[in-house]
Amino acid sequence: MFRFALVAAVFLAVSPALAQAPAYHADTVKAAQEALARLGYDVGTADGAWGPKSRAAMNELRAEHGLPEAEDFVGSSLWLVHRESPGETTLADPGLDLVDLVERRAEVEANPQLDALCRMPVGIGRAPRSVPAPDVVSPIAIPDGFIADDDDWYSAIQEGLVMAQGQCLAGAAGACRGIVQMATTWAEADALEPGVSRNHEMAEDVYWIANALLRDITFAYSTAIAFEEVEPVAHAHVLDWLKRRIDQYHFARRGPSESRPGDANYFPGSNHAMAHMQPAMAFGAMVGDRTMMQPAFDRWETVLGSMRNDGSLPTETRRGARWLHYSFVQMSQLLATELVAKRHGIELVPPSENQSVPNLLSFVTAGLADFDLAVPYAKANAGPGPSEDFTVPWVRKFYFGVIPGYRELYGEDEAFVAFRDGTVDADLCSTEPRLERKLKECNRFDEGPQTIAELVDTIGTEPFHSMSLPAGCFFSDVINPLE
Structure with missing residues (x-):
């Protein structure tokens, strides 16, 4: 059963812990500062701290490329500096295209069986263009301490993204547009706000849901934009929203919680711990930043x-x-x-x-x-x-x-x-x-x-x-x- 409304029903108080910088933050900022310095901007010392000089320099570069000012170090700024001033942490060939997408589309179109495989429905997947943006992810959808079938509102979204990604690769232009439409709509709505702090007892489950969606959106969006043109400012807005959410949900516990010592999800080697790292890896690959992948x-x-x-x-x-x-x-x-x-x-x-x-x-x-x-x-x-x-x-x-x-x-x-x-x-x-x-x-x-x-x-x-x-x-x- 799809219970979308539960997600947005309650917004719990979020502690300042949500503002905690992710593990890659200082290295990512430092790389951007070094890129700006190579372009001739004054950022002071490239120390990984985002201050007034770095902000002013970045906004000058953004203005030159038709992007609005940004107070924080946002996703579109990261994409811009790696494109305009590649450095040691810049990927040689940015992208999440795990195969040559254009070549692969031609192969699929020439093989009726593979074409059918790519266009096949997936589980309970919903077409991305039909999914409204959930404003909050909160534990109200998991009241019994784990995710039960009746509380699973997100699988239909995940499976829909995977389904649309395959259809897009197979040449279905509407599927490509649907993925882009979902990403731009969710970015405009500033979707997926965290509904709990990192020290909340249900943080693992809430953050896992958000990270699973952010990972899947990033993978699908990266495929769609290979075939579907996106207006630059709209693209920048998607990048900004994705990185903001990925930074917030980048969640790595060092060991079991004292309150839940037997829960495997709290261990560094668990599938949850691995899932929390996936969105940053995908985003870093898409925009060309090695530090977010590490x-x-x-x-x-x-x-x-x-x-x-x-x-x-x-x-x-x-x-x-x-x-x-x-x-x-x-x-x-x-x-x-x-x-x-x-x-x-x-x-x-x-x-x-x-x-x-x-x-x-x-x-x-x-x-x-x-x-x-x-x-x-x-x-x-x-x-x-x-x-x-x-x-x-x-x-x-x-x-x-x-x-x-x-x-x-x-x-x-x-x-x-x-x-x-x-x-x-x-x-x-x-x-x-x-x-x-x-x-x-x-x-x-x-x-x-x-x-x-x-x-x-x-x-x-x-x-x-x-x-x-x-x-x-x-x-x-x-x-x-x-x-």
Whole structure:
């Protein structure tokens, strides 16, 4: 059920902690000051502090390019200095186009199957142009301490953005325009104000929702503007709004909260912690700023550094019956980070041979074959949440959306082949009442367990929309990349 109105219903008092500068702020400002100095402007000392001299110099540059004055260091200013005065932290070829978009569109248009894949509906996705701007993200939509189905107002927006991004890439001009319209409308409305402070007990969930939306908007918008012209001032307004919100929601806890010591979301290696870094990485890549990307790369290393030798992630296996769910979610974020890094020639090095995404894929392959694999971990580390019954699987078909991105990065390596040929635990597809989220599309195992490749054939191609982008549409040359 889509419950949009709940988001804007209440605005809780926000503490001054929201004004806390994100980890990348000083480095980003310093790079801008150095850029302005190279252009001949007087910024005083390039020290990473945004003061009157820096503001005056930046506004002079903005005026020269037809942009209005800005009190703060805004997104369009960051984009402008990297374009006009590249420096050490400027990406050589800014953008979030993980493939050559024009070339890829031609490939898709020439392949009816891929064209159909790119245009396919995704989940409960709503067309971006039809979604009104939510002014506040608040915990009123998550009253029981976790996000329940009836409180999920944001998935329809996320899935709609992914769906429109694929359609845009396939040549649907209306989809491209819809993404731009949504971004400009939300920027004009100054949408997604934080409804809680960082020390609020529900901050993790509220900030996760906002960061997921900001990440997906940035990915989709970056694709749309490759094909849809945006008026410069409107584009600047979108950049300003995105960076303002990304700065506010850039949220990194060092460890468990004293008030919620058992909650895996509070650990630096959790999927939430990784999700909080994704919007800044995407925005930095889009405008050409390396400094905003670094926290995501650091967190990528932190996550892998927590991995056990068997490929399991402690913060995800502690999630009760949802351990498989969160392991796939984390893998999608790790892969998205690697894909963005690869696009810009940045090498990410795993902490050790056993701490890698292929090792994680091997673990989830074993978990799909035997769901009870992680039960000992889950029982030992279970925290609060809706999945304390370890016997009932939580499985959704979008998990398999990681495969095109994985194959793009690692090819058909040993872990890929084992995944493709691996079997599926019959309990994941059983016809028993589904207390959680079993795969109702599976066959009934009349002839024994099926392979994962056969399962993907059975449940369809929709799973290849993941990682906040239409992964199959971007990377696949066949409908089923496990063939």
